[in-house]
Amino acid sequence: MELSHIAKDLNLKIKCGEELLGRDVSGGYVGDLLSDVMANSKEGNLWITRQTHQNIVAVASLKDLAGIVLVQGKEPDVDALEKASKEGIPILVTELSSFDVAGKLYTLLS
Amino acid sequence: MSFNYEQSFTIQGGNFTDAGVVSVFIKRTLQKMGIPSEILRRVAIATYESEINIISYARIGIIYIRVTPENIIINIDDEGPGIENIELAMRAGYSTADEKIREMGFGAGMGIPNIINCSDDFKLTSEVSKGTHLRILININTN
Ligand SMILES: Nc1ncnc2c1ncn2[C@@H]1O[C@H](COP(=O)(O)OP(=O)(O)OP(=O)(O)O)[C@@H](O)[C@H]1O
Ligand SMILES: [Mg+2]
Numbered sequence: 001m002e003l004s005h006i007a008k009d010l011n012l013k014i015k016c017g018e019e020l021l022g023r024d025v026s027g028g029y030v031g032d033l034l035s036d037v038m039a040n041s042k043e044g045n046l047w048i049t050r051q052t053h054q055n056i057v058a059v060a061s062l063k064d065l066a067g068i069v070l071v072q073g074k075e076p077d078v079d080a081l082e083k084a085s086k087e088g089i090p091i092l093v094t095e096l097s098s099f100d101v102a103g104k105l106y107t108l109l110s
Numbered sequence: 111m112s113f114n115y116e117q118s119f120t121i122q123g124g125n126f127t128d129a130g131v132v133s134v135f136i137k138r139t140l141q142k143m144g145i146p147s148e149i150l151r152r153v154a155i156a157t158y159e160s161e162i163n164i165i166s167y168a169r170i171g172i173i174y175i176r177v178t179p180e181n182i183i184i185n186i187d188d189e190g191p192g193i194e195n196i197e198l199a200m201r202a203g204y205s206t207a208d209e210k211i212r213e214m215g216f217g218a219g220m221g222i223p224n225i226i227n228c229s230d231d232f233k234l235t236s237e238v239s240k241g242t243h244l245r246i247l248i249n250i251n252t253n
Contacts, residue, residue, distance in 0.1 A: 034162075035220035038155050039227070043147075051215045058130025062137055062154040079127070087134070 001025055001109060003066055006046065007092055010104050012069060016081055017090030025066045028105045030098050034059050041065060048101050054079040060089045067091065071098045113143055113250070116176040121164040123190065126214065129165050133158040136175055143177070149250055152228035153182055156246050159221035160186045166211050167191060168242065181230075184246040193236040200226065200234065 004021035007014060014021070026044030031037040032051055041047060043064040049056065052074050060068055067090035070076060076084070076091050084091050094101060117139075119132045137154045145153070157173060164171035168190030176183045193199045200222050207217025226232050231247035 032215055033218040033220070034215040035159060035218050035224055038158060039220060039224045043151075049215075053214055055126065055129050055214055055216075058134055058158070061134050062130070062158055063151075 003046070003090060006105065006108060009108055010094065010096075010101065012092035012094050015070075015076055015091040015093055016085045017067065017088065020067075020088055020090050023066045023090075025109070027109060028102055029065075030102050038063065046105065048098050048105075050074055050098065052080060053077050054083050056080060057083040057087050057089055060084075061087050065089070069094060069101055071096060071101055113145065113177045113179055115139070115143065116174070118172055118174045121161055121171045121173060121188075123165060123167070123169045123171070123188075125165055129162060130158060132173060133161050136173075140177065140182075145177070145182075145250070149182070149248060152248050153184070155228045156184055156225045156248070159225050160184070160244055160246075162216060163221055163242075164188045164190075166207060166216060171241075179250070181250055182248040184244070184248070186244040186246075187241065188243075189241045192238040192240050192242055193234075194238055196234055196236060 003023050003025050006025055025046050029041040029045045030048045032049050037059055041063050044066050046067055047065045048069045050071055052070055056068055070093045073095045136157050140150055168188035171188030174185040198204050202223040203219040205217045205219035211217050229246045230249045233245040236242040
């Protein structure tokens with residue numbers, strides 16, 4: 001399913017990478033430990049996390065993730081936004097918890 | 111297909127601002143060369159975890175990568191505190207990361223286990239208060 005469709009359905013706010021929302025999302029991965037996400041996320045996954053610093057961008061690039069969703073009203077750090085725009089990684093935000101986003105995404109993709 | 115490439119990168123300890131830059135560059139370079147995506151994934155994990163460990167624990171380090179038609183060799187040499195108990199450092203979940211490192215989402219004790227999982231051959235040697243050396247071999251299967 002297209003990221004733009006997911007963003008709309010889950011009411012995610014787009015912080016950057018609006019032009020990349022046509023990407024197909026293969027599934028989701030929830031994690032705040034970067035080496036866990038490096039090991040276990042899959043290409044095309046939407047990454048749900050509470051990490052907001054710039055290190056998330058390299059992880060998403062290296063694992064070819066479809067985008068990053070920051071939960072619980074967290075905003076990306078300025079450097080994170082800058083890097084994500086440059087690297088072509090969409091960052092979206094929501095007031096929902098990781099649990100709620102994952103649940104809704106799972107339902108939507110099933 | 112014939113792959114031939116080698117390059118070295120210097121990584122500064124403590125420089126979290128550029129964390130991952132070298133790994134992303136290596137991945138892009140190998141991608142352009144037409145390295146299969148499963149091999150790319152393994153190289154990306156191995157270089158990323160090594161890069162982050164230099165930044166987290168060492169003063170300075172060098173990542174050297176060599177791509178041949180048969181395999182990819184990655185050598186990582188750093189100057190730093192070294193590792194006292196290598197067996198322990200290789201165990202999943204073992205970490206000495208401080209609060210500052212953990213706050214950024216590192217310190218799960220999964221970095222070295224991840225590297226091992228991605229390697230066809232792996233050697234870790236270290237001298238306390240001198241530095242740490244990793245030798246990683248990833249075979250390219252083109253059949
Ligand atoms: N280059 C290094 N120099 C000194 N010590 C190191 C080095 N690399 C790893 N270590 C030691 O080995 C431990 C385990 O490393 P590993 O990469 O597996 O996990 P981590 O860095 O603690 O957490 P994670 O990689 O999951 O974020 C580290 O906590 C540290 O004590
Ligand atoms: Mg590590």
